Amino acid sequence: MAERLVTIATFNEATEAHILKGRLESEGILCFLGDEHIIGAQPFYSAAVGGVKLRVTEQDVEEAKAILSRIHRGDNQFDYDTIELAPPMQEHTEEITCPRCGSDNVNEEKYNKTVFSLSYLLLGFPLPFLSRKFACYNCGNTWKGKGKK
CATH class of the missing domain: 2.20.25 (N-terminal domain of TfIIb)
Structure with a gap:
């Protein structure tokens, strides 16, 4: 059975939608953008079509909304101390x-x-x-x- 997609956010510009889509995908949530090409081609159609729609599967709605609210509040629970940074690449210039x-x-x-x-x-x-x-x-x-x- 195909999973239903639910719109969890709408945006006037595709750029902001792509950024948040990337953030959700980095958290492991499968998501899609709707009407991004229409608004990309004709930005004035944004109000007519309801903006760029960020859609997730029905089972990921609660988790996606929690992540989006965390992003909008500015709460970042990411622990930067646990990351091992790659050594800087030495350019031969x-x-x-x-x-x-x-x-x-x-x-x-x-x-x-x-x-x-x-x-x-x-x-x-x-x-x-x-x-x-x-x-x-x-x-x-x-x-x-x-x-x-």
Whole structure:
């Protein structure tokens, strides 16, 4: 026998409904959103269709409502002390500095903007010609290569 879905909350915006749906799913409650695509396509239809509906199975209604009320009250019963955090990932990035002023406020330009723009204008699609240039935001210097480390 198919389980009946019960609407436990309605929202004017799909974003809030998705957030609370994710919270309920993280608690192990199967839930669905109704009319989210209608309101996503035409936000002014929200009042006409009754908003985005958060629906759960009939057997999970009480638990879902308790979780939603706990979220709205701001009570969080999650014990953060029991979590084992993963060690931070070490990125292998090298610090690039400007050879003129020594600033680390630099940006790498990977593509030649002139060729990129002209090919898009003439051919209708851009050709990504690689050009490893760097530009300093502090002094305006541009250079090829890596710069000081």
